[in-house]
Amino acid sequence: MTDELEHLLSLASKNIRPSPIREMLHMVRQPGMISFAGGMPDPEIFPVEQFQEAASVISREGKDILQYGTTEGYPPLKEFIAEWTIPRMGRKLTPEEILITTGSSQIIDLLCWALVDRGDYVICEEPTFLGATGTMFNHGARFLTVTCDENGMLVDSLPGIIEKAIAEGGKIKFIYTIVNFHNPLGCDLSLERRIKLLEIAKKYGILILEDDPYGYVRFEGEEIPSVFSLDREGLVLYACSFSKILAPGTRVGWCAGRENIIRKMAIFKQGTDTCTSVVVQAMVWEYCRLGYLESFLPKIINHYRDKRDQMEKAFQAYLPVDKVSWLKPKGGFFYWMTTPGIMAGKLFEKAIEKKIAFVTGNAFYPTGSGGEHNFRMCYTFASPEMTDIGIKRLGEAILESE
Ligand SMILES: Cc1ncc(COP(=O)(O)O)c(C=O)c1O
Incomplete structure (x- = not known):
């Protein structure tokens, strides 16, 4: 211009x-x-041949997948995700709780559309993934930040931070946390802190965005239950992605959360890109169905x-x-x-x-x-x-x- x-x-x-x-x-x-x-996967490990085999879904399903798809996502892929994530989510998700997105980056954008008015607060770990805070900033969010140590964010400092902001008339919409192998810290949020975080979110009526693109890339140590699986109140929106476990070029991510938030996000998504590429979603599904994800x-x-x-x-x-x-x-x-x-x-x-x-x-x-x-x-x-x-x-x- x-x-x-x-x-x-x-x-x-x-x-x-x-x-x-x-x-x-x-x-x-x-x-x-x-x-x-850059936080880039190694192209040497991309499953090129297997993904090419998965592309054969076009000859089988072409008349369906070359058409516009539903904004919420390609139903067979949603069904696969619902089954595959049972151990992490603690139960099987319903289709209405899942939204397929164009990378998990889009989840942050859509959640901001759904929740954030200019001047509203988002609570973030400090340091944190700058792609997320950049998007939040562009939506007019202001930041309240929580220091981290080797067990993730110091959740005990949250009540003080929240009460001060509320006393000053601020509105806090969600807490953004990268629970496993934090970007950039590399640490996990401990189980004890996950439980406390939920208690605090419940007490103050704030949503949690649990961003987990790295959780499946664990080399050692016990898996820690997701905040989503510990939640009984529907306060958590869980975000994940195929970027690190298949390839980022697919641009396929997904989130799971309470139905009314998912519905709002889907309506915003409709105005953004109608739906994530159905062809790619089908190829990702076929790749998973053939057992290659596992x-x-x-x-x-x-x-x-x-x-x-x-x-x-x-x-x-x-x-x-x-x-x-x-x-x-x-x-x-x-x-x-x-x-x-x-x-x-x-x-x-x-x-x-x-x-x-x-x-x-x-x-x-x-x-x-x-x-x-x-x-x-x-x-x-x-x-x-x-x-x-x-x-x-x-x-x-x-x-x-x-
Ligand atoms: C913490 C975190 N969240 C989300 C993303 C976005 O991933 P994608 O949009 O490729 O799914 C990244 C990418 O590096 C990340 O580090």
Whole structure:
């Protein structure tokens, strides 16, 4: 749009917040750069042949799946999800409780449409997934933030935060939490805290958005019951995705929650994209029906466990442990690094000179301050050779950044 047409821009568009990671990825795409920045799956593990086999659903169901579909999602895929998720959800979901979405990113957008008026509050962990807070921000949400430790958000601080905001006339609509292998922290929200979180949500009448794209990528440790499965009041909207357990290019996610919220979200979705591609939903369903979701998941888990271990080994070999610390994640995609004596921004400049990239911690702080001594490393994408070279360079960059 030329400058003369600037006056046509909406207020939302004038205030829109581009993702710092997207901006950073331009820099990262230089030739020779080793990137640990984007949270991307390893293309080497994509089940290309199996997905191609699943595409044969077009010859069998083509007359149906090349048509417009229902906004709520392709019924056979919803039925598969309802069955497959019984252990995680604690019971079988009804079709009315499920909405298939265009990636799980869309769930955040649709929930904001359904709940958030400009100026309303959303409670977030700090740090948190910036894709989510970017979307919330674009809906005019304001943020209340909760600090985290290695067991997730410090839920005991929630009542104080909530009561202060209410006393000041604020409206709090939902609590956003990434329960398993947090992005960017890599930690789980403990069972004890999940139970407390629900009690608090119930006491104050606030919804919980339980975002769980990494929960099925667990390398070790006991699975913790989902907040959804612990909930008796219908206060939880559970969000999941095929992005990390099949491939993000499918852009198929799903959510489950109380019927009236799902219905509202579906109406907003109708106005956004009518429905998620029926062809792709059918291909994902066929892939699942043929048993590939089940048979490939252990391969994905083993592959990423190896990659995590390989990065851990490189950390031990090349990083100055008096200057940087980290917690080994039990699943998911990320390491969260802490450099008490070094500003992550300065380290990032040094790292780019040496042709390696990560995401600086401040990008994950929705209120704009914090994370100055942190950065996120994704271990799933880079090859083992590149990881080794890259971490060696990271060690040098840390030493040169003091
Ligand atoms: C915590 C979290 N939620 C949601 C998403 C969105 O995933 P998608 O839209 O690909 O399903 C991501 C992607 O990285 C994520 O890290």
